[in-house]
Amino acid sequence: MPQIHFLDVTNRDGVQTARTGLSKFGKTMVNFYLGRLGVAQSEIGFPFLFHEVPYVRAQIALAEAGAFGDLRLSGWCRGVPQDVEKAVQVKAGGKGLAHYNLSISTSDYMLANKFRGKLDRGAVIREMAAAVRAAKAAGAETVGVNAEDGSRTDEGFLTEFALAAKEAGADRVRYCDTIGGDAPDRIRERFAKLASAVGLPIETHCHNDLGLAVANSVHGALGDLQAGQDAWINTCVNGIGERSGNADLLSTILAFRHSFDPQLQESEIGDPIDLSWARRFSLWASYAFGQPLPYNQVGVGRNAFAHESGIHADGALKDHGNYELYDEETLGPFPDDRHARPGRVVLTGEYGGKAGFRHVMEGLGAEPADEELSFKLVQLCNAQTGRPLTDDELRLIARYPKELALLFPGMAE
Numbered sequence: 001m002p003q004i005h006f007l008d009v010t011n012r013d014g015v016q017t018a019r020t021g022l023s024k025f026g027k028t029m030v031n032f033y034l035g036r037l038g039v040a041q042s043e044i045g046f047p048f049l050f051h052e053v054p055y056v057r058a059q060i061a062l063a064e065a066g067a068f069g070d071l072r073l074s075g076w077c078r079g080v081p082q083d084v085e086k087a088v089q090v091k092a093g094g095k096g097l098a099h100y101n102l103s104i105s106t107s108d109y110m111l112a113n114k115f116r117g118k119l120d121r122g123a124v125i126r127e128m129a130a131a132v133r134a135a136k137a138a139g140a141e142t143v144g145v146n147a148e149d150g151s152r153t154d155e156g157f158l159t160e161f162a163l164a165a166k167e168a169g170a171d172r173v174r175y176c177d178t179i180g181g182d183a184p185d186r187i188r189e190r191f192a193k194l195a196s197a198v199g200l201p202i203e204t205h206c207h208n209d210l211g212l213a214v215a216n217s218v219h220g221a222l223g224d225l226q227a228g229q230d231a232w233i234n235t236c237v238n239g240i241g242e243r244s245g246n247a248d249l250l251s252t253i254l255a256f257r258h259s260f261d262p263q264l265q266e267s268e269i270g271d272p273i274d275l276s277w278a279r280r281f282s283l284w285a286s287y288a289f290g291q292p293l294p295y296n297q298v299g300v301g302r303n304a305f306a307h308e309s310g311i312h313a314d315g316a317l318k319d320h321g322n323y324e325l326y327d328e329e330t331l332g333p334f335p336d337d338r339h340a341r342p343g344r345v346v347l348t349g350e351y352g353g354k355a356g357f358r359h360v361m362e363g364l365g366a367e368p369a370d371e372e373l374s375f376k377l378v379q380l381c382n383a384q385t386g387r388p389l390t391d392d393e394l395r396l397i398a399r400y401p402k403e404l405a406l407l408f409p410g411m412a413e
């Protein structure tokens, strides 16, 4: 039976959001939380960019050491061989990234108005196919090909593009609703047609410009299943992403778990999703990105399970199922971070010393694998984030100092 998988793109699409930012250590934490949630794959960033290289090496080493569970790590490149050739050089312990997504615009609109004659349809296919071959020749296990602006691309060319991707060795095709104009019935139909014509899973990549990103992702996935293919859904934590964001990770998972639609409930999620980390991840992400959660954020907003009006309060007090769809406990506890507690709290950070460091680590029950290295990493990571380190961040530093040191070239040697 075909299954649903989640491919989170917070570390690629989320971090490129205007007016927000995430340090390389913050991006590492995203991978850590995705691993805890049981998501299949994380698009970790841009391995062909010089400033991502130490971070990518650290992620490869951390994955090898087991810090991210079974999470697969993938790199995003433009769908041109030059980017791929740079990306595949990036290695840690002799290993590079095993998974890639390679992207190129396919709509006539973007060919005319973005590429402005530099690439026509034929050239788009040639560049993309050469990029896929370069990734496969370098040993990539899976390659997804992104049709940027896929939702504005005519069906005939989209099929031709996807078949050429398959022929070149691609394992999946990502259909991007880049400017968020798709709608549930339309995307489902287009996915079902494309997936059955091409015989590959089609990935959803839905933006939220009309507030439809989650609905479109769910319906695109149903189109895949209808065609007998696995569905891969792109998401971002808290729905972050360019402009009005991407499909929210938690909402999309909850839709499959709790919608009244039997088609959704009966769809099989192939990833070992553990939502008991959901609140910790969302709140951490809101803090790290510096982007407050709306009160009505699905599952994790302050009001997601709050009742005030008479009839609702009465009903919820009698049985919370009167006005709530599922048990909030399934989302796990809210974080209780040391730095956020009132009163006298000893913290450790960029300007900390050994006494404070030891006191804090002891309080967290963390035994640093290498005290000297972890101490320096606390200072360096805090200098990157510019915000007090959270308990989960400190624990990760205590446990994986050798691998995290790769974030800071020169330090690990």
Ligand SMILES: CC(=O)SCCNC(=O)CCNC(=O)[C@H](O)C(C)(C)COP(=O)(O)OP(=O)(O)OC[C@H]1O[C@@H](n2cnc3c(N)ncnc32)[C@H](O)[C@@H]1OP(=O)(O)O
Residues within 6 Å of the ligand: 013, 016, 046, 049, 078, 079, 080, 103, 104, 105, 114, 115, 118, 148, 178
């Ligand atoms: C919808 C999306 O999310 S796409 C991903 C967006 N993310 C990013 O852009 C982050 C990473 N990007 C970068 O670091 C830089 O843009 C780089 C390194 C890729 C390119 O930098 P620069 O050479 O300075 O180019 P710049 O960013 O100004 O313009 C983008 C260029 O890439 C071209 N381009 C855009 N998409 C693609 C593509 N998929 N394949 C090939 N070329 C592309 C544009 O046409 C433009 O080239 P042109 O000026 O010759 O027309």
Ligand SMILES: CC(C)C(=O)C(=O)O
Residues within 6 Å of the ligand: 013, 103, 146, 147, 148, 149, 174, 176, 177, 178, 179, 205, 207
């Ligand atoms: C480049 C792709 C993956 C994208 O982010 C988009 O089209 O929105």
